[in-house]
Amino acid sequence: MSSVLYQLGRWALRARRLVVLLWVVVLAVVGGGAGLLMQGLDNEVSIPGTEANAALERLAATFPQVSGVSAQVVVVAPDGGTVADDDVRTPVEAAVTALGGVDQVAAVTSPYDEQLAAATNDAGTATILQVQLDGDLGSITDATKAALTDQVDVLRAALPDGARAELGGQLFATEFPAISVTEGLGLVVALVVLVLTLGSFVAAGLPLVNALVGVGVSMGLLFAATSVATIGSTTPMLAVMLGLAVGIDYALFVVSRHRDQLRDGLDVEESVARANATAGSAVVFAGLTVMIALVGLGVAGIPFLTVMGVAAAVGVGIAVLVSLTLLPALLGFAGERLRPKAGRKAARKAARTAPRRFQPASAGPATAAPAGDGQGDGSPTGAARERGVFAAWVRGVTRWPAVTVVVVVVALGALTWPATGLRLALPDAGVLPRDSDARITYDLISDQFGEGFNGPLIVTAPIVTSTDPVGLMNALADEIRALPGVADVPLATPNQSADTGIVQVIPEGGPTSVATEDLVHEIRALRPHLQEKYGVEIAVTGFTAVGIDVSAKLGEALLPFGIVVVGLCLVLLTMVFRSVWVPVKASLGYLLSVGAAFGVVTLVFQHGVLADALNVTRTGPVISFMPIVLMGVLFGLAMDYEVFLVSRMREDYVHGSGPGRARRAVHSGFRGSAPVVTAAAVIMFAVFAAFVPEGDMNLKPIALGLAVGVAVDAFVVRMVLVPAVMALLGEHAWYIPRWLDRLLPHFDVEGEGITKELALADWPEPGATDVVVAHELVVDGPRGPVAGPVTVRVPDGGALVVRGDTGAAVDAVLLSLAGRLRADGSGGAVKVAGFVLPERAGAVRRRVALVDAATPRPSAADAVRAAARAGVRGPVRAVVVLHGEALAERDRRDDLAAALAAAQAAGVAVLVGTTGADATDLLPGAPVADLPGRAVAEPPRTPIPVPVDTVPDTDDTEVSL
Structure with missing residues (x-):
C-alpha cells in the first residue's frame, strides 16, 4: 500500500492543477445534486419490530385517528376565570373549527364536545386541545406547521387579557440542529494549534482547507441521499463534527511529516511522495478503523443508527481520500514556503528525527544511534541530553x-x-431551549395538569370477537386505572368498526421518568390476566412507549x-x-x-x-x-x-x-x-x-x-x-x-515498505538489471529457520540451480523468491524483477511463473514454454521450477532442458530446485546455490553489499544487515 501511496502522492503533486480542478468539480456536482434531490431530514426515531412500533403500525390501519403524530394547544383562562366562561369559550370553539380545517389535520378535541372531549384540569382553568394529524412525523409538511401556528396566533389574539394559548406537542418536540457561531470557535482553536505546531500560517491553513473540502463533499452526498433513504436530523451534524475533526488531524499528520522531511533536506516532490506513503499509510489505517467502527453500528440492527453510522463513515472515508489526493496537490502549490528555516531549534529537531543507520552483516550487529544524536539511552547522561x-x-x-x-x-x-446509574431515553420537548414555544407548552402542561399529560400511553387491543365493545373497553380501563403510577384514564373507546379499541393512559411521571417506564412494564405484565379474563391481547404503544x-x-x-x-x-x-x-x-x-x-x-x-x-x-x-x-x-x-x-x-x-x-x-x-x-x-x-x-x-x-x-x-x-x-x-x-505471527496478515501502517524500497532502489548497484538478487535470505518455519542464509544473483536470461538435502528447504527458498511465501525470518534483502520482497510480493507474483515438475499435466516443459511466451509478450521475467529431481525419464528431462534453454534465449531467467540428484543436465553450466547443510561443490559467491540505511523486516527479533 505504501508503494501505491508513494506513486499517488507524486502524481497528485505533478498534476496539482488537475487534482484541484477535479475536487472543485466534485464539490460543484454534489452541491448541485444536493440542491436538486434533497427531500428533507427526519426527526422521527423508531425501531421496526418492537411492540410499541408494531402496535402503532396496526393502529394506522385500524384506528388512524389516534395513530399519527399530534400537536397540543394549551389554553389557560385568566386569573379568576375558567375555560367555560364565554369570553374564553367563544374563541376556543372558533379555534377548534379553524384547526380542524387545516390540511393534514384529522381531528381536534374540544372541552365543550362530549364525544371528542379535550382534557381539562380539575380547577377548570386550563384545557388541552389535542390536534391529531394524518401521518407520521416525517410526512407533516412545513405548510401544515405554519398553518397551525397561525391559527394559534389568532386564538391568542382573541382570548381575553391574562389568558394564554401555547402550541406544542409531539409535532414540535424536536428541532433540526444547526451550525452556530460557537461551533466555529472550534476551528479557530484548531487554527491556533496548527500554527503553533507547524510554525507557519500557510502550513496551518492546509489542514483546514482539507477538512472543509471533505465536509463539503460528504454533506452534499448526504443531502442528495435523502431522495432515496430516510436520514435523521442528527446525522448531518455528527458527520460534520467527525469530518472536521478527522480531516484536520489526518492532514496534520501528513503535513507534519512533510515538513520534517523538508527540514532534513529532501526536495519538495520527493518529500510529498514519501509523506503520502508513510504518514498516509497511518491515515489509511486510522480511517479504516473509524469507518469499520461506525459501520459496525449496524450490529444493533436499528435502521436509523445504521444510516447514521454509514453516513459518518462515508464522511471519514472522504476525509481520507481528500488527505491522500488534494493535500499533496496543495503541498505542491506551497512548495518551498513550507521548508522550515534553519536555526538551532530546527537543527536539534533534525538531529532527533534523523533516521538510524544499519551496518552490513560483516560489520556486526546493528548499532543504536551514535552518542549525541539526541535520542538518549536511558542512562543519566543520555537523559541529561534530552530537554x-x-x-x-x-x-x-x-x-x-x-x-x-x-x-x-x-x-x-x-x-x-x-x-x-446512566439512564437512556429519547428526548422530548422538555430538553428544548426554555424560550422555545414547544418547551413553553411542555412546562405549562406540567404545571397545569402534571408531567404525565406530556407523554400519554395508548393501550390497544383487537376486539372484533366482542359482543359488547364499549363495555369491554370500560372494563379494560378499570383494570389499568387500578395500577400504581396511573394518573388518569381519560379515554377508552372502540373504533367505528368495533374491531379495535384503545385506552388512553396518563402516567403520573413524565415521558422519560423511571415511573413511566415502570408503568409500561406493569401494563404489559397484565397481558396474561387480560387474555384469560377478557380474551384480548393488549399492546402498549404511543410515542412515549416507542421511546422506551x-x-x-x-x-x-x-x-x-x-x-x-x-x-x-x-x-x-x-x-x-x-x-x-x-x-x-x-x-x-x-x-x-x-x-x-x-x-x-x-x-x-x-x-x-x-x-x-x-x-x-x-x-x-x-x-x-x-x-x-x-x-x-x-x-x-x-x-x-x-x-x-x-x-x-x-x-x-x-x-x-x-x-x-x-x-x-x-x-x-x-x-x-x-x-x-x-x-x-x-x-x-x-x-x-x-x-x-x-x-x-x-x-x-x-x-x-x-x-x-x-x-x-x-x-x-x-x-x-x-x-x-x-x-x-x-x-x-x-x-x-x-504461530500467531505467521497466521496474521501484515499491515504496513508506518510505510516501512516504501522506506525499504527507496533504500534498495539502486541496489545492488545503479543501473543493475538482475532479475533475482538476494543477500542472506532466511526462510522461517513454525519451529525455526527452514532454509538459508542464501546469497545469489541471477541476471536477465540467466539461470540458477538451488540444491538442498530436503525438498522443504529448496521449496521454501524458491517459493520465497517467486513471491509465494513470505520470508518472515529474513534479515537480509531480496529483490526480484526490480521489486523488493516481501513488500511487493504481489508485483513479483505477476512477473514470476511457477512450474511444478512433479505435476504430469501440463508437462513441465509445456508450462515453461508458455511462461517464455508470456515473457516475450508481457511482464514475465523469470520461471521457477520446483522438484527438478522428479523427472527420472531421460526424454522428459531433455524436453524440459530444451524448454529452459528456449526461455533463457527469450530473456527469461530460469531457476530450478532439486534434491539428491544434480540438475546440471537441465541447466548446463548454471551456477548452483547449495543450501547450508550439504557439501558445497562450487566456490562460495561473493556477498552482495547492502545499503547501510536499509530498513529490516519488522520481526520481533533483532536483525542486522
Whole structure:
C-alpha cells in the first residue's frame, strides 16, 4: 500500500492543477445534486419490530385517528376565570373549527364536545386541545406547521387579557440542529494549534482547507441521499463534527511529516511522495478503523443508527481520500514556503528525527544511534541530553511505572463509577431551549395538569370477537386505572368498526421518568390476566412507549457491539504491532476512556454537574443512542493515538540493540510522536467541545462524551498509562507466538515498505538489471529457520540451480523468491524483477511463473514454454521450477532442458530446485546455490553489499544487515 501511496502522492503533486480542478468539480456536482434531490431530514426515531412500533403500525390501519403524530394547544383562562366562561369559550370553539380545517389535520378535541372531549384540569382553568394529524412525523409538511401556528396566533389574539394559548406537542418536540457561531470557535482553536505546531500560517491553513473540502463533499452526498433513504436530523451534524475533526488531524499528520522531511533536506516532490506513503499509510489505517467502527453500528440492527453510522463513515472515508489526493496537490502549490528555516531549534529537531543507520552483516550487529544524536539511552547522561516538556513527561510517568498504572486505573475507575446509574431515553420537548414555544407548552402542561399529560400511553387491543365493545373497553380501563403510577384514564373507546379499541393512559411521571417506564412494564405484565379474563391481547404503544422500547433495544445492543469493537481492536493491533500484550493494553485503555466519557456525561446531564455552564436545558436521561455512537467513534480515534505513539516505539525498539533497548524505545518513541499526538488531540477536543454549549440536545451529550473521551484517551491513557505499561513490560511487550505471527496478515501502517524500497532502489548497484538478487535470505518455519542464509544473483536470461538435502528447504527458498511465501525470518534483502520482497510480493507474483515438475499435466516443459511466451509478450521475467529431481525419464528431462534453454534465449531467467540428484543436465553450466547443510561443490559467491540505511523486516527479533 505504501508503494501505491508513494506513486499517488507524486502524481497528485505533478498534476496539482488537475487534482484541484477535479475536487472543485466534485464539490460543484454534489452541491448541485444536493440542491436538486434533497427531500428533507427526519426527526422521527423508531425501531421496526418492537411492540410499541408494531402496535402503532396496526393502529394506522385500524384506528388512524389516534395513530399519527399530534400537536397540543394549551389554553389557560385568566386569573379568576375558567375555560367555560364565554369570553374564553367563544374563541376556543372558533379555534377548534379553524384547526380542524387545516390540511393534514384529522381531528381536534374540544372541552365543550362530549364525544371528542379535550382534557381539562380539575380547577377548570386550563384545557388541552389535542390536534391529531394524518401521518407520521416525517410526512407533516412545513405548510401544515405554519398553518397551525397561525391559527394559534389568532386564538391568542382573541382570548381575553391574562389568558394564554401555547402550541406544542409531539409535532414540535424536536428541532433540526444547526451550525452556530460557537461551533466555529472550534476551528479557530484548531487554527491556533496548527500554527503553533507547524510554525507557519500557510502550513496551518492546509489542514483546514482539507477538512472543509471533505465536509463539503460528504454533506452534499448526504443531502442528495435523502431522495432515496430516510436520514435523521442528527446525522448531518455528527458527520460534520467527525469530518472536521478527522480531516484536520489526518492532514496534520501528513503535513507534519512533510515538513520534517523538508527540514532534513529532501526536495519538495520527493518529500510529498514519501509523506503520502508513510504518514498516509497511518491515515489509511486510522480511517479504516473509524469507518469499520461506525459501520459496525449496524450490529444493533436499528435502521436509523445504521444510516447514521454509514453516513459518518462515508464522511471519514472522504476525509481520507481528500488527505491522500488534494493535500499533496496543495503541498505542491506551497512548495518551498513550507521548508522550515534553519536555526538551532530546527537543527536539534533534525538531529532527533534523523533516521538510524544499519551496518552490513560483516560489520556486526546493528548499532543504536551514535552518542549525541539526541535520542538518549536511558542512562543519566543520555537523559541529561534530552530537554523539553515531552522528555520530562515520559521520564516522570516511567520512573515508577507500577505506581503510575495504579493511579491512572483508580482515577479513571472513579470517574467511570457514575456511569453505573446512566439512564437512556429519547428526548422530548422538555430538553428544548426554555424560550422555545414547544418547551413553553411542555412546562405549562406540567404545571397545569402534571408531567404525565406530556407523554400519554395508548393501550390497544383487537376486539372484533366482542359482543359488547364499549363495555369491554370500560372494563379494560378499570383494570389499568387500578395500577400504581396511573394518573388518569381519560379515554377508552372502540373504533367505528368495533374491531379495535384503545385506552388512553396518563402516567403520573413524565415521558422519560423511571415511573413511566415502570408503568409500561406493569401494563404489559397484565397481558396474561387480560387474555384469560377478557380474551384480548393488549399492546402498549404511543410515542412515549416507542421511546422506551427504542432505549431498551439500544441498551441491549451495547454488549454485543462492545464485544465486536474490543475484538476488532485486539485483531487490528496484533496485526500491526506483532505483539500480544500491546493489543490487550490498548483494549483495556479504550474501555477506561469510554467509561470515563460515560461517567462525565452522566454527571453533567443526569446529575446536573456544570449543567448551567454547559447550557444543559434539563437534566435527566441521556439520549438513547449516545453510548453506542460514542463507543464506535471513540474506538477509531483511540486506535489512531495508539498507532501513532506505539508504532514509533516499535520502530525504535526494532532498530535498537543492547540491554535496556525496550525502555529506551519507549522514551525515544514517545518524544518523537507525542507532539503531533498532542496537537491532534487538542484539535479533536476543540472541535467536539465547540458543539456542546449551543449544540442540539440530541448531539450535545455525544459531543461532550467525545470531547472528554478524546482528552482522557490521548492525555491520560495513551500518554501516561501506555508508556508506564510499556516500561513495566519491557522486552515482554513485543512478545508474540511464532504461530500467531505467521497466521496474521501484515499491515504496513508506518510505510516501512516504501522506506525499504527507496533504500534498495539502486541496489545492488545503479543501473543493475538482475532479475533475482538476494543477500542472506532466511526462510522461517513454525519451529525455526527452514532454509538459508542464501546469497545469489541471477541476471536477465540467466539461470540458477538451488540444491538442498530436503525438498522443504529448496521449496521454501524458491517459493520465497517467486513471491509465494513470505520470508518472515529474513534479515537480509531480496529483490526480484526490480521489486523488493516481501513488500511487493504481489508485483513479483505477476512477473514470476511457477512450474511444478512433479505435476504430469501440463508437462513441465509445456508450462515453461508458455511462461517464455508470456515473457516475450508481457511482464514475465523469470520461471521457477520446483522438484527438478522428479523427472527420472531421460526424454522428459531433455524436453524440459530444451524448454529452459528456449526461455533463457527469450530473456527469461530460469531457476530450478532439486534434491539428491544434480540438475546440471537441465541447466548446463548454471551456477548452483547449495543450501547450508550439504557439501558445497562450487566456490562460495561473493556477498552482495547492502545499503547501510536499509530498513529490516519488522520481526520481533533483532536483525542486522
